[in-house]
Each structure stands twice: as structure tokens, then as C-alpha cells.
Amino acid sequence: MSKSLICSCEDVTADDVRHAVSRGYCDVESVKRYTGFGTGICQGKSCLSAVAALLEKEKALAPDAVVPFTPRPPLYPTELRLLATAPVDESVPPVGGVPQEVEVFASALRPTEPLPAKAKVVIIGGGIMGLALAYNLARAGETDVVVLERGYLCAGASGRNGGGVRMQWGTPALVELAKRSIDLMKGFARELGINVWLRQGGYLFMARTEAVARKLERNVTLHNRFGVPTRLVTPDAARDIVPGLTMKNCVAASFNPEDGVIFPWPFLWGYAQGCRKKGVRVETYTDVKGFEVSGGQIRKVKTDRGDIACDTVVLAAGAWSPEVAKLVGVQLPNEPHRHEILSTEPLKPFLGPLVSVLDSGLYFSQSMRGEIVGGMGDPKEPAGLNMGSTLRFVSRFAQALMEQLPQVGHVKVLRQWAGCYDVTPDNNPILGRTPGLDNLLQMSGFVGHGFMMAPAVAERMAQWMATGESDELFTRFNLRRFSEGSIEREDMIIG
Ligand SMILES: Cc1cc2nc3c(=O)[nH]c(=O)nc-3n(C[C@H](O)[C@H](O)[C@H](O)COP(=O)(O)OP(=O)(O)OC[C@H]3O[C@@H](n4cnc5c(N)ncnc54)[C@H](O)[C@@H]3O)c2cc1C
Known part of the structure; x- marks a missing residue:
């Protein structure tokens, strides 16, 4: 019984679920995150009911507290190049999203x-x-x-969130705070006994205009003053850091090898x-x-x-x-502003840094599980507590990603979701x-x-x-x- 598989996509056993419960993660959303069940290709279609039944049987939850987790689009793993063909009207704000309501807890x-x-x-x-x-x-x-x-x-x-951790900021206060945070993150597993999968593959910021390139240049001076080894790189040097990157329409980039990603x-x-x-x-x-x-x-x-x-x-x-x-x-x-994000099927490690086009807000990285994780803001997004996912986002993101990394067009999106930035003036x-x-x-x-x-x-x-x-x-x-x-x-x- 202890080895019986409950989620074959993510290799989650009944005992993994029991372990989550023993750590106090009893509700379906928490068990999903703690064990990883339902986050693979089937998106819970073959394991959600089994986990729910187990939680009820083990009396981890009262029967009316056993509610399914929020479904995440797309319904089936779908190739980025197909998603990129969905029409987008950039002149109007995004509407709706799945789910339509902000989560209400039973x-x-x-x-x-x-x-x-x-x-x-x-x-x-x-x-x-x-x-x-x-x-x-x-x-x-x-x-x-x-x-x-x-x-x-x-x-x-x-x-x-996307789990990006970087010291490349434009003001001294944030450079200093981020630098200290990343230092603390390095000791987190030792201090708190849990692996946060910190991977310092760097952040590569790309600039499309001379004005943004000048901003990156100014930042390099600021960062170096704080001992952060950011350097300005040419488009060719950026392509050496990320093989396959087109750098289309980009004039310059900056790179700090000590930035990275974590698993939130x-x-x-x-x-x-x-x-x-x-x-x-x-x-x-x-x-x-x-x-x-x-x-x-x-x-x-x-x-x-x-x-x-x-x-x-x-x-x-x-x-x-x-x-x-x-x-x-x-x-x-x-003001709350929705930001959408997605994750693809896992690939072998191929992408060192988190890559971002500063002008458009596109960013993407590869997680330790191998997925491409990325997002891109929408200038038309109105303020409001909205956490729905849209086809508009995946289409805009897929187009922007494939412009920089065309070879990932065949990669399938497994899951998209959204959260709110908490934006101050x-x-x-x-x-x-x-x-x-x-x-x-x-x-x-x-x-x-x-x-x-x-x-x-x-x-x-x-x-x-x-x-x-x-x-x-x-x-x-x-x-x-x-x-x-x-x-x-x-x-x-x-x-
Ligand atoms: C798509 C996306 C990508 C992002 N990427 C990054 C990134 O790469 N790197 C990075 O550093 N940051 C990133 N961020 C931002 C980062 O996630 C947030 O800044 C950070 O998580 C904010 O933490 P918080 O504790 O302030 O807010 P939250 O994590 O939102 O926590 C606030 C909590 O308050 C609870 N709450 C609300 N109302 C009540 C109430 N009435 N009573 C009790 N509880 C209540 C909520 O349920 C919530 O859990 C991203 C954010 C989004 C949405």
C-alpha cells in the first residue's frame, strides 16, 4: 500500500499524500502543492479524485471540505506555436479569465x-x-x-510567482536588499531544513532601444558599486550566454551571473x-x-x-x-494588477539565466524541474483583483518568446495561472x-x-x-x- 501510485505523471504515492497531511497540509490545494500531484501532464484528471477519496478516508478533512483544486488552462498540453496563432487585439484591455472569480474558500x-x-x-x-x-x-x-x-x-x-531573484535594480535600496536576500537564500536549506532549489544561472536583461540600453549601462555602475558583478554585454555575447537566442531587435544586454531562480x-x-x-x-x-x-x-x-x-x-x-x-x-x-504566467512540459537543462526583454516585460527561465516558466505584463491590464488566465496572454507570450527563442515552438504549455502584483505609485x-x-x-x-x-x-x-x-x-x-x-x-x- 505504501508504494501505491496516486499520480503517475509526478510519481506521487499514497504515502506522499499521508506525509503532506502529517505536516499539516490537508486541504486539496495544499496537498497538490506539497506533493506535486496534479501538476503534470494530466493536470489532475487521473489523480484528483483518488487524492480526494484518500483525504476523506484518512479523515484529514470533513467531507464538505474536500473540494477540488482550481483547474488551470489549457485543458490539454498545447504547443506554444499553436497558441501563438490565437488572435490578439492589443488596442483593447483583456477581458475575463479562468477562473472568473477570485478564490472563495469553503x-x-x-x-x-x-x-x-x-x-x-x-x-x-x-x-x-x-x-x-x-x-x-x-x-x-x-x-x-x-x-x-x-x-x-x-x-x-x-x-x-516566477521565483526570479536578482540584484539588478535601478535604485541603491533595492540592490542592497536583493543582495542580502540572495545571501540569506543560500543558507535557507541549512537554517530551515528545506530545499528551495536556488539556482544561480544569472539574469540576462535585453534592451530594444538606446534609452533602455543607457539605463542598463547606468545600472552596471550602480551594481558594481555594491559589489554586484553585473556587466554590459553585446548581442553576440548574449547569444553565447544563451545559445539559440535571436536577440531580435535588441541593441544591448546586461548580465549578472549571481542572479537566479528559486522554487517559491x-x-x-x-x-x-x-x-x-x-x-x-x-x-x-x-x-x-x-x-x-x-x-x-x-x-x-x-x-x-x-x-x-x-x-x-x-x-x-x-x-x-x-x-x-x-x-x-x-x-x-x-493597486492590484493581474499578472499572468505559465509553465511548460519539462525539458533537459538548456537555459542558464532568466532572460528578460526589459522593454516588453517578457521573461522566461528554466526551473530545476526543467519547465520553461515565464510571463509578460499586459499594458492594457486594468487595476483589480483578478486572477483569471486568458488565451490572450498565452498567445502574446508565445509570440514574444518564439521571437527570441524560435526553437521552443514545439514545446507544450502544461499550465497557466495568474496572480496580482501589489503596485505602488x-x-x-x-x-x-x-x-x-x-x-x-x-x-x-x-x-x-x-x-x-x-x-x-x-x-x-x-x-x-x-x-x-x-x-x-x-x-x-x-x-x-x-x-x-x-x-x-x-x-x-x-x-
Ligand atoms: C505572476 C507573478 C510573478 C512574479 N514573479 C516574481 C519573481 O520572479 N520574483 C519575485 O521576487 N517576486 C515575483 N512576484 C511578486 C511576488 O510574488 C510578491 O511581491 C510577493 O509574493 C508578495 O508577498 P506578500 O506576502 O506581500 O503577498 P501575498 O503572497 O499575496 O500574501 C498575502 C496574503 O494575505 C492573505 N490575505 C488577504 N486578505 C486577507 C485577510 N482579510 N485576512 C487574512 N489574510 C488575508 C492572502 O490570502 C495572501 O496569501 C510575482 C508576482 C506574480 C503575481
């Missing part, structure tokens, strides 16, 4: 045990930011912390496990519904499982932060105290780069919270900067 998934009546720190959002901060607080000795997550771990952008999910699990080991409560399927405020302080956080009295609240709800902030009368300037995060409500700390607005910033930002924020020592990061990126007009825009944004 109430049967809500844990039945009571929440603690009080905690020193309540963190709203169990994405990379909330979990990394909770872990770092616990590491600094503060374990009276509760993380509240409305869905499963990985439900937000942290479970939907184990990162979240590693932090969550680290939190729990240190006594921090990480409460999934727990939705924050409101606040009790008096004397200019938040006294209680109200959830669908009851209230928690607290000294400090951290808002780390990613693209949902503005709507949560509104519950306490705080206006944030962030200057593409920089919102951190630190909230004017007028200073026990509400902000930790949002990470646009398309929160994953790679999280280890360093969380480390600094925990230190700042635990010691009360001043740190210019929390002044520089304070919400106040928008009303005071002291903003420095980050423009190395892709996706």
Missing part, C-alpha cells in the same frame, strides 16, 4: 480550535512577507506572534515550519474582517474565528492590503508605522519583486520591531512619502 476548511484571545503581534497575511517576518521575530525572541491567512499557504502572489513554495513552507517550531501560530483559512480601535490604537483584530487582542498589527496582505486597510479607515495608494514597498495609527505596521506594495526582497526586508523589520532601533528603511518607504512627495521611482520592473 467555510468547512476553517479550523475549529479557538484562536488565542491575545497576542503581542498579529500579522495579517500568510504570504512570504508575513511568514518571513514572523520567523524573524521568533528568531529575535518574540514568539507571541499569530499569522492570519484567509486561505492556504501559497494562495496569494507568493504561491504564484518550499520557501513558504520552510518559514511556516520554522515559525511553528518556535511557537508562532500560523492560522490558515482565517479571514480578517475588521478591527476594534480606541485611543488611536488598534486593540483587537476581528476574524471569522473570533477576535484577538494585540499590541501591534502588521499588514502584510499583499494585493489585498488596500482593502484590509480600508477596514480600519486607512487609505493605501497600492513609485514601484517601492510601503513599510513602517501608519500615520495616525502607529501600532499598525505596513509591509506591502512589493509589486513584482516581493519574493526576492522578503528575506532581507523581514530580517530588518524584525530587528527594528524587536529593538526599537531606528532604521532608515522604514522612514524612506513610509506611507507618508506619498503626501510629502519624497519619492524615488524604481523602474526595473518586468512581468
